[in-house]
Amino acid sequence: MRLTKLDKKIIARLQGDLPLCPAPYAAVAEEAGITETELLQKIEAYLDSGILRRMGTILRHHQAGFTANAICAWKVPQGKIAEAGRVFATFPQTSHVYQRPTYPDWPYSLFTMLHGRSDEELEMTAREMSASTGLTDYALLHSTREFKKTSMNYFPC
Amino acid sequence: MMHKHAADNLSAVDRELLNFIQMDFPRTTRPFAEIGRQLGLSEAEVLNRVQTLKAAGVIRRIGGIFASQKMGFASTLVAMQVEEAKLEEVATVVNSYDGVTHNYARRHKFNLWFTLVAPSDEELQQILSEVEELPGVVALRNLPAVRVFKIGVKFNLNRGNRNAPY
Incomplete structure (x- = not known):
C-alpha cells in the first residue's frame, strides 16, 4: 500500500493515544482535516492491507501485575x-x-x-x-x- | 507508583473490560458505548473506568498497532555483550535512538537487548555500526526475525485463570 502524506498524518495520529471522549474518531478526524466517515474507512483500508494490525489497547505489563x-x-x-x-x-x-x-x-x-x-x-x-x-x-x-x-x-x- | 501494583485493586469489571479492549477496540462512532453494550455497562461508566485505568498507569495507550515492515520499515532485535562497568552508559546512548523501542538488561553473557526500527535497512545497519563502536561493547549480534509464529499480546486478567497475575 502506497502511503500518501494524508495517510502518514493519520497513521502518526492513530499510533498515539485516542482521546478518551465519547467520539474519539471524530476528534482525530477533525485534527486530520477529514470527516469521521473518511477516517473510519481509512482505518478499515489499513487493516485490509495489513499495515494496521489492530486498534487495541497496550497495557503496562508491570502495572497489570506481570512484573x-x-x-x-x-x-x-x-x-x-x-x-x-x-x-x-x-x-x-x-x-x-x-x-x-x-x-x-x-x-x-x-x-x-x-x-x-x-x-x-x-x-x-x-x-x-x-x-x-x-x-x-x-x-x-x-x-x-x-x-x-x-x-x-x-x-x- | 501509587500502590504496589495497580492490578491489586482491579475489580472484576475492570479485568473484563481490559480483556475486551486489548485485542479489539471498536472502530465505530461511539466505541465506548459499543464496549458498554457488550459488557452491560453505560457509555459513561466505560469511559470513566478507562480514564481511571489510564491515570493509574494500567493502560499505556489506546490506539493503532501498526506493522512496521508492511510500511517499509526495517526492524530487528539486537543482543550485545557489554562490559558491566559500561552498561549504563551504553544503554543511555542506545536509548537516545528514536527507533529503539525496548531496551533491557538481561542476566546472560549477552547482557543488553534492544529492539530497533528504522525507515530503511541502510539506516538500521548504520545505527548498528555506530552502537557496535561504543566503548565497552564487546560483541553485537543482529537477530532480525526470520519467521513469526506469534505476535501481539493478550494478557488474561481474569481471576482464577492460572496465568492471570492475581
Missing part, C-alpha cells in the same frame, strides 16, 4: 522449528514467538517472550514448554532492568 519477563530462546533442530513454534505460540504466557538467526556463540533459533509474576514462575513456564516439545537446550534470559519501553513514532512531523 517479570524473560526471553527464552531455544536450540531447535532445523526441521523441528515450525512445529515447536506453533506449540510455543499456544502458551498464554508467551507474547511473541519468532525464529531468528543463529551464530557460533548463539545457537538458539527460536525466541519466545515470557511474562509472569516472578522469575520462578517464568522458570516453571520454560520447563513446561520444554516438556511439551522435548526441547531441552534453552537460554532463559531474565530481565534485570528496563532501560526503555515505548511505542514507535513512525512519521514524526
Whole structure:
C-alpha cells in the first residue's frame, strides 16, 4: 500500500493515544482535516492491507501485575522449528514467538517472550514448554532492568 | 507508583473490560458505548473506568498497532555483550535512538537487548555500526526475525485463570 502524506498524518495520529471522549474518531478526524466517515474507512483500508494490525489497547505489563519477563530462546533442530513454534505460540504466557538467526556463540533459533509474576514462575513456564516439545537446550534470559519501553513514532512531523 | 501494583485493586469489571479492549477496540462512532453494550455497562461508566485505568498507569495507550515492515520499515532485535562497568552508559546512548523501542538488561553473557526500527535497512545497519563502536561493547549480534509464529499480546486478567497475575 502506497502511503500518501494524508495517510502518514493519520497513521502518526492513530499510533498515539485516542482521546478518551465519547467520539474519539471524530476528534482525530477533525485534527486530520477529514470527516469521521473518511477516517473510519481509512482505518478499515489499513487493516485490509495489513499495515494496521489492530486498534487495541497496550497495557503496562508491570502495572497489570506481570512484573517479570524473560526471553527464552531455544536450540531447535532445523526441521523441528515450525512445529515447536506453533506449540510455543499456544502458551498464554508467551507474547511473541519468532525464529531468528543463529551464530557460533548463539545457537538458539527460536525466541519466545515470557511474562509472569516472578522469575520462578517464568522458570516453571520454560520447563513446561520444554516438556511439551522435548526441547531441552534453552537460554532463559531474565530481565534485570528496563532501560526503555515505548511505542514507535513512525512519521514524526 | 501509587500502590504496589495497580492490578491489586482491579475489580472484576475492570479485568473484563481490559480483556475486551486489548485485542479489539471498536472502530465505530461511539466505541465506548459499543464496549458498554457488550459488557452491560453505560457509555459513561466505560469511559470513566478507562480514564481511571489510564491515570493509574494500567493502560499505556489506546490506539493503532501498526506493522512496521508492511510500511517499509526495517526492524530487528539486537543482543550485545557489554562490559558491566559500561552498561549504563551504553544503554543511555542506545536509548537516545528514536527507533529503539525496548531496551533491557538481561542476566546472560549477552547482557543488553534492544529492539530497533528504522525507515530503511541502510539506516538500521548504520545505527548498528555506530552502537557496535561504543566503548565497552564487546560483541553485537543482529537477530532480525526470520519467521513469526506469534505476535501481539493478550494478557488474561481474569481471576482464577492460572496465568492471570492475581
